[in-house]
Amino acid sequence: MSEEKVETKSLIDKVLDLDPKVIFILLAIVLVVPTVRPIGFPIAVSPYTMDLYNYIENLEPGSLVLFWNNMGWGWWPAEYRPATIALTQYLIDNDIKFISVSGGPDDPLIWDHIVTNLLDLKGYAYGVDYLVLGYLPGLEAAKSSFATDIHALVKIDYMEGKPIDQFPIMDGVNDATSFDLVIEISSTPAEIIIRQFYTAYDTPVGLIGSAGMFSDFLPFYAANQIVGFTCGLRGGAEYEYLTNRPRWGIAALDCLSTSHILMVILICVSNALYLIKKWKVM
Amino acid sequence: MSWIKSREFAIGLASAVMVYMFLEYFFVLPKAAADLTSGLKNLAVVISAFAFVLAALNITLIHGRRVTRKDKGWIYSACLLGMFAIMLLIGIPFGTAQSQYMWIQRNVYTPTSAAVWGIMGFYYVAACYSVFRVRNVDAFILFASGLIVVLNNAPAIAAFWPQINAIAGWIQDVPGTSGIRGCYITVGVGLVALAIRVMMLIEKQFFVGGE
Numbered sequence: 001m002s003e004e005k006v007e008t009k010s011l012i013d014k015v016l017d018l019d020p021k022v023i024f025i026l027l028a029i030v031l032v033v034p035t036v037r038p039i040g041f042p043i044a045v046s047p048y049t050m051d052l053y054n055y056i057e058n059l060e061p062g063s064l065v066l067f068w069n070n071m072g073w074g075w076w077p078a079e080y081r082p083a084t085i086a087l088t089q090y091l092i093d094n095d096i097k098f099i100s101v102s103g104g105p106d107d108p109l110i111w112d113h114i115v116t117n118l119l120d121l122k123g124y125a126y127g128v129d130y131l132v133l134g135y136l137p138g139l140e141a142a143k144s145s146f147a148t149d150i151h152a153l154v155k156i157d158y159m160e161g162k163p164i165d166q167f168p169i170m171d172g173v174n175d176a177t178s179f180d181l182v183i184e185i186s187s188t189p190a191e192i193i194i195r196q197f198y199t200a201y202d203t204p205v206g207l208i209g210s211a212g213m214f215s216d217f218l219p220f221y222a223a224n225q226i227v228g229f230t231c232g233l234r235g236g237a238e239y240e241y242l243t244n245r246p247r248w249g250i251a252a253l254d255c256l257s258t259s260h261i262l263m264v265i266l267i268c269v270s271n272a273l274y275l276i277k278k279w280k281v282m
Numbered sequence: 283m284s285w286i287k288s289r290e291f292a293i294g295l296a297s298a299v300m301v302y303m304f305l306e307y308f309f310v311l312p313k314a315a316a317d318l319t320s321g322l323k324n325l326a327v328v329i330s331a332f333a334f335v336l337a338a339l340n341i342t343l344i345h346g347r348r349v350t351r352k353d354k355g356w357i358y359s360a361c362l363l364g365m366f367a368i369m370l371l372i373g374i375p376f377g378t379a380q381s382q383y384m385w386i387q388r389n390v391y392t393p394t395s396a397a398v399w400g401i402m403g404f405y406y407v408a409a410c411y412s413v414f415r416v417r418n419v420d421a422f423i424l425f426a427s428g429l430i431v432v433l434n435n436a437p438a439i440a441a442f443w444p445q446i447n448a449i450a451g452w453i454q455d456v457p458g459t460s461g462i463r464g465c466y467i468t469v470g471v472g473l474v475a476l477a478i479r480v481m482m483l484i485e486k487q488f489f490v491g492g493e
Contacts, residue, residue: 020408027407041438044447073387074395105334109387112379137333141326149320153327159379191466200307211435218454219463234437253437259407260436264429266411271425274415 012273023266030262034254041257043250048221049238052206052228055181056087061095063180064173068143068193069100069107070186076110079210080185082236082249085118087183087208090243092122092129097169099179101133101154103142103186108134108158115159126159127167134158139188143196147176147203176201181227187213194225208235289486297481304477341366427453 059065067088071080091098100111111132115121124130133154136142145153150164150173157164164170172178176197184193185208197203204227207217211232220226230239233256237249285291299322305311306319345359353359372383416422433439434450479485 016412018411020405020412023408023411024404027404039438042441043437044440044444072395073392074399077392077396078400106387109378109384113384113388136327137330138327139330141323141330145320145323145327148316148323152320153324215454215458215462218459219466222455222459222463234435237437257436257438259403260432261439263407263410264432264436266407267414267425267429267432270411270414271416 012277016270016273016277026262026266027259030258031255034258035252038251039254039258041254043237043241043253045238045242046235048217048228049230049235049242050228051221052087052230053090053239053242055204055206055227056090056096057094059094059096059180063096064169064178065091065096065098066179066182067098067100067111068103068182068184068186069111070103070184070188071110072104072106073110075187075210076106077248078252079187079232080208080236081118082233082247082252083208083230083239084185084236085114085247086236086239086243086245086249087230088114089119089245090239092119092124093243097129099131099133099169099173101146102135102158103137103139103188105135105137108132112159127157127162128169131164131167131169132158133164140192140196143192144200147196147201150174150178176203179203181206183208185209190217190220190226194220198225290483293480293483293486297483300477301481304481338366427457 056065067084071084088098100107102108102111115126115130115132126132134157136146136153138145142153150170154164156162157167176182179197181204182193182197183206184190186193187210190207190209190213193207194205198205205225206227207213207220207229209217209229209231211234214231217226217229217231221229230236233249233252237253237256240246240249303319303322306315311319342363345363347353348359349356349363369383369386372380372386376383378384414425414428416425430446430450431453433443434446440447440450476485
């Protein structure tokens with residue numbers, strides 16, 4: 001009897017001290033299986049993504065949107081690509097012009113890749129309907145300077161290296177008030193773009209962030225300082241769903257569900273065993 | 283002219299610029315003052331760009347020294363310097379939009395850096411399994427709220443069980459947002475206090491190298 005007790009206890013201890021490699025294998029399985037054979041779980045759109053979508057839908061054709069990027073290649077494929085491509089494509093579909101400027105050294109290259117390979121430009125002309133500006137170091141100083149006087153800070157574009165004054169899209173575009181919406185694609189603190197564009201110039205701000213930025217964005221959303229936001233893969237998938245252009249986000253969404261469900265199961269199992277062990281000791 | 287080299291001059295200059303930028307943000311200044319502001323901000327951007335030159339020199343010196351001394355892990359430093367040289371040799375003469383440079387960015391740098399971030403996800407789950415345990419009442423509150431938020435973040439669960447949106451939404455919007463907002467306001471007030479100390483020449487830690 002006592003031998004049995006010892007064995008049960010040791011089994012609980014064994015499971016509680018499970019080798020992380022077992023968890024890694026389980027996680028790999030629940031990520032690979034839905035990738036190979038998609039399950040097609042339904043999607044619930046969050047109000048934050050919905051608000052950003054609605055705001056852009058209400059913009060007039062010919063409006064001008066500024067993208068301020070700080071993505072980085074490492075975070076780009078999963079965290080930013082779905083939302084960025086879905087949103088930018090939606091701008092093109094609705095005849096909304098856009099200018100991209102980068103706060104990270106990788107980002108001009110990413111935008112080169114986006115406009116060259118990933119978007120259906122539908123006859124959008126470079127310099128007329130969209131423009132890619134280069135990298136501006138200096139974090140808040142760069143944002144502040146750009147918002148105050150674009151032409152004093154930026155002299156040439158990134159893609160063609162020509163003076164920005166030569167591009168028709170820059171006609172009358174001088175400062176933050178020239179934009180109908182500023183979208184920051186970044187995991188840097190949101191208060192900087194809000195402080196320099198919304199607070200100082202009343203220019204509406206939307207955010208595309210990584211999944212970890214959710215809590216950072218919420219206070220600004222609750223205070224109506226941003227029009228809406230998307231976070232990570234899920235936000236991107238929601239935007240793809242809303243714009244009816246399923247791509248990487250929706251394709252990877254099953255993995256997000258299965259991995260989260262596995263995590264919940266593991267946490268519940270470990271806690272149940274932990275409580276059983278504690279109860280037995282008592 | 284020795285006063286130019288003095289610490290008091292540096293602190294005074296920094297404080298004057300800080301006061302000026304502070305006023306510029308909150309008040310509409312005349313055109314000449316606005317031009318000065320724009321110039322100062324652009325100067326900050328240019329100085330930030332110089333930091334890359336310093337970083338490049340620093341990396342070369344630190345890792346070059348490690349390779350020449352054959353210190354522990356010198357092979358990684360050699361790889362770093364090799365890749366650094368390749369990127370510079372392709373990027374500087376031919377430009378970063380050139381196809382070879384873009385090929386390395388997309389096919390070497392992107393998958394490797396994405397893989398590093400992806401690996402972190404595996405460690406998160408393993409850490410949650412071994413650490414996320416209900417040891418007391420505080421831990422139970424964290425456990426319950428965390429579990430609901432994680433379940434809500436699984437799109438399939440939120441779609442099959444819509445009520446969880448309301449529960450997770452309340453957790454995120456009420457205690458979550460008020461907690462984060464409290465942190466922001468505390469940090470903001472702290473920064474104002476620090477700025478005032480710098481402007482009044484009380485805070486000199488920035489200029490003494492932290493010793």
